[in-house]
Amino acid sequence: MTSLPRELPGQKKLGLVIDLDICVGCHACATACKEWNTGGHSAPLPDFDPYGESAWGVWFNRIHSFEEGDGDGARTVHFPKSCLHCEEPACVTVCPTGASYKRAEDGIVLVNESICIGCKLCSWACPYGAREFDADEGVMKKCTLCIDRIYNDHLPERDREPACVMVCPVNARHFGDLGDPDSAISQLVHDRRGRDLMPELGYKPVNKYLPPRQDRMPRETARLPSSARPPPPPAAPADKLLRWVDRLLSR
């Protein structure tokens, strides 16, 4: 049923928190995700033309990189993105067959591949690009939050986490119940002012992103010593005046 389940008091909302401050952009989470899920609940995650000139395939987790700011203040931010398991997932409600659904018990958004007709409308309805089409099987696939790991009795308890969280070498990924305000992960979101992606669209993503911290060191000490910098180009008189004003104001 693609109507959303009614939210209960104390609703469990399993999801991820991604720390943009410490993600180093190593793509280990994307690789581990592909490795686990190509043998898991949504198996396989096919690759097309894998050794050819235009290899492409289905991945549930993609690592983008952005820059913000300009000049000395600029920084690079690595940005992993997977399904956000939204509280208002339009990908579920647009589904004409009932293949897309949101689980009442933990909020995980899944696809029942045995009844998906491959109309792709859910991928149009997702603002985040979380769903990828399996052109071999003609059905839509997506992140399952490693549902076959987190409830898997055959795994030792410490391994019952999504593959992307397990593998992260810098602990930039956290997994837990974001519906419980006292959970460690909710506290982390609270302390670090975790943010939603595209909150203006009203999908209410469960996954949160922790913004990069502001500088902990004064900007000047982070700069190269003046001897290591290239000499500034000769300045026009107007530039000199502006630079003097700039120095005056920066004091």
Add this chain to the structure above:
Amino acid sequence: MHPALSIVFFTTASGAGFALLALLGLGAPLGLLPEGGWFAFVALAAAIALAATGLGSSVFHLGRPERSWRAFSQWRSSWLSREGVFAVLTFLPTAVFGIGWVFFGATRGFVGLCGVIAAALAAITVYCTGMIYASLKPIHQWHNNWVVPSYLALGLMGGLLALDFLVRLWARYAGGLALLSLVVVVVAWWIKERYWLFIDTTSARSTVASATALGSRGRVRRFETPHTEENYLLKEMGFQIARKHARRLRRIARLAGFALPALGSLAALVLSGAPGTVAAGLALACAALGLVIERWLFFAEAKHTVTLYYGADAV
């Protein structure tokens, strides 16, 4: 958005087909259409063929066409499901109306009532088609108030031009129909121009900064993409059309889809006999070409928020 030809064809053909069906369902009970079983047969066959081949072509778009019957189940939440349900429902009263009209020459009473019900259901079906697109928040060029009126007006325009041509084939000068076609072409043109103005002058509230929750240091921009080759997201949602081409195609859509059909309808209004039929036929042919280009552009010019993650600054 990638303009899949199956969907471009589906939405234009089924829009015109359902509109023609609605016009027949209303026109026959009111006694506005030519008498005789042959006109009824040809006109209804044309309407049903347009609507049904459109629906059939949309099934080709599916990854698993053999499961398409499942799409009738989620009408509570899904506009796509609602469209499927209403499309099929439309054919039930159409069958009664068609058999009664074609074989028994009946256009009143129960048969006429079925025609009116079919007309209402056909209109609802086209409304649902429009809502499939208008309900998608990630696509600013679709999620706006001009989309559903466009679908309704452009469908009605196609249906009217087809009906005017068919009526003239039965050697009936229908001044009222030509006048109505002219008015609807002009109204549809106005709606489409307003739509184009809207998408040219506005963009989505979402930006690369809101998509990444970054920006405290200033401008956010793509540094590296996650993959060097294309993926499903870029193939499906990352379609880009050069502004130059879009402008040229819009000119063609304007000319073939609106200007020439308006001229053709105007000519058909003052001409009767064979010249009037030729004018109405040319108006229909031009409109068909123009509508397919218009619909192709409707997809090609639509920008999805996922492209913000791949280098678009605004959508």
